[in-house]
Amino acid sequence: MLSTISRVALLDGPTPLQTMLRAGAHLNHPGLWIKRDDCMSLALGGNKVRSLEYWLGEALDRNCDVLVVAGATASNQCRLAAAAAAKLGLECHILYAGDERTHPNLRIAALMGPKIHFLGPVDEEERGLLAKRHMIALEAAGRRPYLIGDPVVGALGYARAAQELFDQTRDQKIELRHVIMPGSMGVTEAGMIFGAAILRQSWTFHLVSVEYQEEVLRKRIADILDDLCRLTGFVPAINMMDSVRVHMNQLGQGYGAPTEDSFHASRLFGQLEALVLEQTYVAKTFAGLIDVVTRRVILPEEGACVLHTGGVPAALA
Ligand SMILES: Cc1ncc(COP(=O)(O)O)c(C=O)c1O
Incomplete structure (x- = not known):
């Protein structure tokens, strides 16, 4: 379905899917995983690389x-x-x-x-x-200029990432139930949700809002999903938004404003897993992970994977 859409390869292959044993022991959850989209060779990597694969595919198609x-x-x-x-x-x-x-x-x-x-x-x-x-x-x-940023084309990168994650969970015999990721402009989120629907995977998506109120975030994602259906011709029998849980309790004073919980998350995952978490998107997402695991929204027997979307240079700002 996605293979007919132009794409320029910018990744070297799948990004690592790793277990978080020490964080899991600390949080009493033995099945915590991390998808390392902070580990890419292109200029310190991050989620935008996957979108750029499709934006550049379109740009080259148009001879820009x-x-x-x-x-x-x-x-x-x-x-x-x-x-x-x-x-x-x-x-x-x-x-x-x-x-x-x-x-x-x-x-x-x-x-x-x-x-x-x-x-x-x-x-x-x-x-x-x-x-x-x-x-x-x-x-x-x-x-012949090309303007980077179309959300629907950009989302295709994460539809492809869902396939990659699925392949890794199958190969590593991981039973995945939950995916935790930032809730922001909706591009990465819609791509993953759409990709999971193509694969008929009933993962629950926990979106930790770092920018918008819940209704705004949901509408952004639903609109991108509609456009993805139109673009690809794939219309799932389910309502894809049913798999979405939005968590508003990490937003604090709003976009880009760190919170005590986000600082705590970056210290905790630094000390236990040697991860670098910037404050705008990633540390708040990991604070959301701590929250859903400790409140048992995600149970210890349910496999959960957090997406590290990168942004590593911002940790040095
Ligand atoms: C590191 C990082 N994580 C998450 C996001 C949010 O992605 P999206 O806009 O697709 O929701 C961004 C967006 O700029 C980002 O740079």
Whole structure:
């Protein structure tokens, strides 16, 4: 189903699926697993690499010669778009909101040789408009630009990741019941949920919201799922949203604001599993994992896998 959709390989193969024995012993849950999407060779990796495989597939199909990406200076997506462009020998233009020039993600992106524009203090809507204007200017100059970020195409990367996770659980004889991951823009989440539906796996998805209120997050995901059905022609007999549990108790003061629990999670999983957890997405997700396991929302006999979505440079910000 996905094999007919263009994709550029940026991963070296499956990312590791590892057991977390010491964290499991500490939390009285013997079946805790981690899918290490922080372990990829492209410029320190992360979830955006999987989306970029499909964004770049579409860009090359359209014979584009320059990638355009917009984001905050802390953006993992901008870092990895610049890295993927370098790898493929494509030009990349990054439009950064703000003027702050020290974030590790920006500094790594700059090493990959993109053209960087600072937009000053603009909000997300304005940033989007300026990116479209930049695309029009490039087209007027005879270029063939591709704008990175379509959520539906990006989600295909995680539909593929679901297959990868399924293959690993089958090979390692793991009976997986629960998947824990960040709840944010919905791209990674919808991809995994759609991939599980293709595989007819009834995993329960625990989305630890790091950005939006529950209704907003659910709508974002449901919309992407609808579009994935249209794009692929695959329409499952089940309501895919039935497998989703949203956890709002780690959001704290909102997007990007660490909490006591997220600091605790990054220390705990650092000390027990040698993991590097940044605060915006990953530490809050792991705080959510601690919460659902200790409250026995996930029972000790139920296999559970947390997705580490990367963002490692931000841990040094
Ligand atoms: C490290 C990391 N984790 C999680 C996410 C959230 O992914 P999504 O936007 O697909 O929900 C992002 C998005 O930027 C990210 O950089």
